[in-house]
Amino acid sequence: MSSLIAERAAANLQVVDLCRVRPHELRRLWEREARLWRQRFDWDVTTAMSALERAVDRGGLVGKAIRCDGVTAAYAYYVVEGDRGVISGLVVSPAFRDSEIGRMMLQAILEDLYRRGVRRIETQFVCFDAPWLAECFEAEGFQTFWRDFLRRTVSRVHPDAGSSNRVVLLRWTAWNLSEMAALMERAHRGGADAEMNELYRSSSGCRLLLNNIVRQRGCGKALTEVSTVAREPSTDAAAGFAIVTEIAKGHGHLAQVAVDPIFQRQGVGRLLVTNTLDRLAAIGIRTLSLMVSRDNDRALHLYRSLGFESIYRFPVFSLER
Ligand SMILES: CC(C)(COP(=O)(O)OP(=O)(O)OC[C@H]1O[C@@H](n2cnc3c(N)ncnc32)[C@H](O)[C@@H]1OP(=O)(O)O)[C@@H](O)C(=O)NCCC(=O)NCCS
Structure with a gap:
């Protein structure tokens, strides 16, 4: 994102609970995710995406989204099992492919997880085309493990x-x-x-x-x-x-x-x-x-x-x- 757009966006960014987000606000991101899983991994995730859509529809997905001028710039969701938090998804729109949005998204999720008193946090997702991801997590004290497909x-x-x-x-x-x-x-x-x-x-x-x-x-x-x-x-x-x-x-x-x-x-x-x-x-x-x-x-x-x-x-x- 150019610095001009970044400045404009920064002024209008709004972090909201995922339970306040409607499925249509995330649909383009889901379609893109499904396309990437298909292109990169030959993996059809449409069933998983439909389940996600149903969860968002009933307000059952716990997490945050970032809106910018009415557009969803990013979203992330997690589950808490006992004192262990698992971040199951973190997606940043290609229009905002920018480490600042990613960092902001992560910090919003971590704030929630810390408030819930988790002892350990793990991630279980693939975030495509996000070279800034490891730097963002490491800046928050996470250890990185590289995986190969x-x-x-x-x-x-x-x-x-x-x-x-x-x-x-x-x-x-x-x-x-x-x-x-x-x-x-x-x-x-x-x-x-x-x-x-x-x-x-x-x-x-x-x-x-x-x-x-x-x-x-x-x-x-x-x-x-x-x-x-x-x-x-x-x-x-x-x-x-x-x-x-x-x-x-x-x-x-x-x-x-x-x-x-x-x-x-x-x-x-x-x-x-x-x-x-x-x-x-x-x-x-x-x-x-x-x-x-x-x-x-x-x-x-x-x-x-x-x-x-x-x-x-x-x-x-x-x-x-
Ligand atoms: C990975 C795993 C399944 C291999 O099973 P295994 O029965 O020991 O493997 P094999 O005896 O058939 O060995 C096959 C090859 O594995 C590699 N290998 C096995 N043990 C190895 C060791 N200790 N060090 C280096 N290479 C080793 C070698 O390339 C070996 O080829 P070689 O026989 O020509 O030397 C086993 O180590 C395991 O269960 N690990 C823990 C679970 C795990 O990591 N699963 C995979 C998750 S993706």
């Missing part, structure tokens, strides 16, 4: 690429949830994801994450028929699992993969991913994507060695008070 074309993998003689692969079933949540907590213990997102630090938190993927469509539709659990036949112990979702027609997403520490480095992770690619090829899915923390060397090594390429890099943040 990786993707590869789906094709059958050479049989030798994924093998482990310790386990057999079985189809994912709903009654696995608690067992897989406990495994997931052990797999992530001390890792990058647990540092960034507190839910990874307990079995109950991992259960919430899995439930969100499998039952709440947090990452599109769960493809349980191609999601697998690896078990050691002699003991029936669970060694690992992979959950796949469909984020748009023909586009799969590896929403979660974890291997129990006692089974790691024995080819189980590689077997789970290669088997997923095989199963997806068989049902006509064309691409497989996933998100991974830049500090997660083990997972990054595995994915890169299997031909996944980074197509977008974005930051997430956390702050412990």
Whole structure:
């Protein structure tokens, strides 16, 4: 924004509660978001956007918006779970793509969250084309974690690429949830994801994450028929699992993969991913994507060695008070 427009805008900026905003005031921003998710990630977020619209319509989305001369310049929303606040979205209109609006938006949300006495704040959103974002969060005391969105074309993998003689692969079933949540907590213990997102630090938190993927469509539709659990036949112990979702027609997403520490480095992770690619090829899915923390060397090594390429890099943040 030119300094002239910035001065004019600054004079007319107004921070309002999201419950006072009507859906039509946000529609252009939602349409743009949906377009970006589609263009960058092949991800159809129209269902999620409709849910957001319904929430705004009934005044049920907690957050703030910034208006400038009757136009929505930015909005952000959050949830509070116990003493943990999660900023689930922060969007700045391209007409106001400016760090000052972003900073103002963040400060308005933080003021709310601090007033509610949260102990920890995390973010769970992708804000496209916002090079100023990390600087804004860091200025408020947040730690930055970089994440990569990786993707590869789906094709059958050479049989030798994924093998482990310790386990057999079985189809994912709903009654696995608690067992897989406990495994997931052990797999992530001390890792990058647990540092960034507190839910990874307990079995109950991992259960919430899995439930969100499998039952709440947090990452599109769960493809349980191609999601697998690896078990050691002699003991029936669970060694690992992979959950796949469909984020748009023909586009799969590896929403979660974890291997129990006692089974790691024995080819189980590689077997789970290669088997997923095989199963997806068989049902006509064309691409497989996933998100991974830049500090997660083990997972990054595995994915890169299997031909996944980074197509977008974005930051997430956390702050412990
Ligand atoms: C990432 C993970 C699934 C890998 O599972 P795994 O069974 O240990 O992996 P594999 O034995 O099949 O190893 C496959 C490749 O991963 C990489 N890898 C595995 N462990 C590694 C380690 N400790 N250090 C470096 N690279 C490692 C290597 O590239 C390895 O290839 P190699 O066998 O040619 O050396 C497992 O470490 C895990 O569950 N981590 C915690 C959960 C997690 O981070 N999930 C991914 C979130 S996106």
